[in-house]
Amino acid sequence: xxxxxxxxxxxxxxxxxxxxxxxxLGDSIRRILAEDIVADTDLPPFDRSQMDxxxxxxxxxxxxxxxxxxxxxxxxGRGWRKKMRRGEAIRIMTGAPVPKGADAVQKIExxxxxxxxxxxxxxxxxxxxxxxxxxxxKKGKAVVNAGEQISENMVAALAAxxxxxxxxxxxxxxxxxxxxxxxxxxxxxxxxDQIRNSNSIMLDVLCRKWGxxxxxLPNVRDEISDLKSRIAIAARSSDMIVLTGGVSVGxxxxxxTALSELGAEIxxxxxxxxxxxxxxxxxxxDTLVFGLPGNPxxxxxxxxxxxxxxxxxxxxxxxxxxxxxxxxxxxxxxxTKERDxxxxxxxxxxxxxxxxxxxxxxxxxxxxxxxxxxDALIVVPRGTNIAAGEAAKIVYL
Ligand code: AMP
Ligand code: MG
Numbered sequence: 001x002x003x004x005x006x007x008x009x010x011x012x013x014x015x016x017x018x019x020x021x022x023x024x025l026g027d028s029i030r031r032i033l034a035e036d037i038v039a040d041t042d043l044p045p046f047d048r049s050q051m052d053x054x055x056x057x058x059x060x061x062x063x064x065x066x067x068x069x070x071x072x073x074x075x076x077g078r079g080w081r082k083k084m085r086r087g088e089a090i091r092i093m094t095g096a097p098v099p100k101g102a103d104a105v106q107k108i109e110x111x112x113x114x115x116x117x118x119x120x121x122x123x124x125x126x127x128x129x130x131x132x133x134x135x136x137x138k139k140g141k142a143v144v145n146a147g148e149q150i151s152e153n154m155v156a157a158l159a160a161x162x163x164x165x166x167x168x169x170x171x172x173x174x175x176x177x178x179x180x181x182x183x184x185x186x187x188x189x190x191x192x193d194q195i196r197n198s199n200s201i202m203l204d205v206l207c208r209k210w211g212x213x214x215x216x217l218p219n220v221r222d223e224i225s226d227l228k229s230r231i232a233i234a235a236r237s238s239d240m241i242v243l244t245g246g247v248s249v250g251x252x253x254x255x256x257t258a259l260s261e262l263g264a265e266i267x268x269x270x271x272x273x274x275x276x277x278x279x280x281x282x283x284x285x286d287t288l289v290f291g292l293p294g295n296p297x298x299x300x301x302x303x304x305x306x307x308x309x310x311x312x313x314x315x316x317x318x319x320x321x322x323x324x325x326x327x328x329x330x331x332x333x334x335x336t337k338e339r340d341x342x343x344x345x346x347x348x349x350x351x352x353x354x355x356x357x358x359x360x361x362x363x364x365x366x367x368x369x370x371x372x373x374x375d376a377l378i379v380v381p382r383g384t385n386i387a388a389g390e391a392a393k394i395v396y397l
Contacts, residue, residue: 001270001271001338002270004272007305008321010267010268011267014267014283014310015288015314016286018316020034020168020170022167025164025165029151030151031166032315033144033145033167036144036146037157037158038140038142039137039140041139042133042139043134043136043160044132046079046133047097048097048133049074049097049098049129049131051105053107053108054070054092054106054111055074055092055098055104056106057084057104058125060087061123062123065119065120066120067120070117070118071084072090074098076094077096080097083100083101084099084102085101090102098130103126104126104129104130105129106120106122106124149211149319172212172213173213174238174240174242175217176216177200177242177244178200178244179222179255182194183195183245198296199294200216203244203303207242210312211311211315222246227246227255228261228262231258231289235284235289240289240290241288243255243290243292244291244292244299247279248278255291256280256291263284266282267283272338273301274336275293275295275342276292276298276305277339278291278293281306290310301342304377308320308322309321324396327345327391327394328392329378329390330357330388333359333386333392334380335380335386336382337382340381340382343359343360343377343380344359344360344374344376345358345374346358346374357392357394360373374397375397376394376396376397377395
């Protein structure tokens with residue numbers, strides 16, 4: 001049995017980085033950038049008014065009320081190009097360039113306009129309501145770096161600098177295979193002794209979430225020859241294969257045998273982990289193979305710890321690890337002697353600012369109903385327990 005850290009290191013050594021491709025910005029969410037995003041202009045590109053009002057010289061407004069001459073107008077997309085002088089004002093709209101000579105904007109609510117005359121009712125000060133050129137970012141600076149995952153919140157910044165396509169790492173192609181003679185597709189009514197294949201679709205959405213391109217292959221029965229041929233075919237067109245089921249020591253657990261007989265190199269087959277001890281990691285020719293336990297919670301936990309890392313590393317992500325933190329356990333959490341426990345938990349906050357982790361009702365690694373509302377895993381290192389109220393390490397799902 002090897003530690004979780006060792007297992008992750010082994011995976012890291014085997015993953016080969018994928019080449020990059022250009023894709024439309026709107027399709028790039030969750031993909032990993034393969035280029036730095038660089039500002040091609042200052043932002044804002046000119047001193048910009050934050051208000052509808054009047055561009056003025058602040059020194060003219062010290063003794064209010066004061067009357068100024070309106071000599072022009074600066075609208076968004078149509079600035080006023082001459083130089084404004086003392087005693088003058090320019091009507092200005094939100095987003096419009098502040099004319100030369102002006103050093104402040106007074107908002108419309110604090111003014112009265114009649115004809116060419118403008119009365120300023122309250123003083124303003126230099127810089128007021130002006131967003132200075134380049135104050136958000138300077139031309140040539142990187143806004144987002146290669147290796148970062150593109151989020152919805154980044155899209156506006158990328159668009160503003162003309163990245164209508166972006167260079168990202170190609171998505172790893174992943175074949176997902178559910179195994180087990182008891183497994184039926186999810187649109188079927190299971191007969192006696194059968195269960196629906198909830199793993200494959202779960203892994204499919206998880207793979208997509210981390211930027212991979214998965215396909216779900218038909219379920220395979222616990223027949224070694226079927227399993228071998230399915231794995232061999234899948235390996236030809238996939239960067240990775242994720243199997244579930246058949247990795248324990250039962251009479252019909254054939255995954256490891258199938259892999260060995262196909263000539264795969266098996267890197268590990270037992271991890272000091274609960275749930276997820278029998279997780280297998282292997283390589284068949286150039287394809288990485290993950291054999292995850294069939295129990296849905298074990299499959300989810302081992303996906304997050306191992307497959308997710310591999311997917312992100314293949315895309316050259318700078319932060320492939322699960323984000324970590326600390327939270328206060330709401331109840332005592334028992335560890336085990338031999339294995340690190342990763343217990344599904346729901347996070348919440350208290351009014352005094354503490355983060356609380358409440359273990360999900362958890363009746364074992366098959367309890368996907370309990371897992372359904374988990375958003376983190378509480379880590380209980382082997383040989384330790386966590387008392388109620390004690391801070392514990394968590395990893396975010
Ligand atoms: P195994 O890892 O094959 O020993 O399976 C462990 C448990 O997980 C058994 O109760 C299986 O019925 C269940 N299981 C295996 N594969 C799946 C699947 N694709 N979806 C849901 N449950 C599964
Ligand atoms: Mg099975």
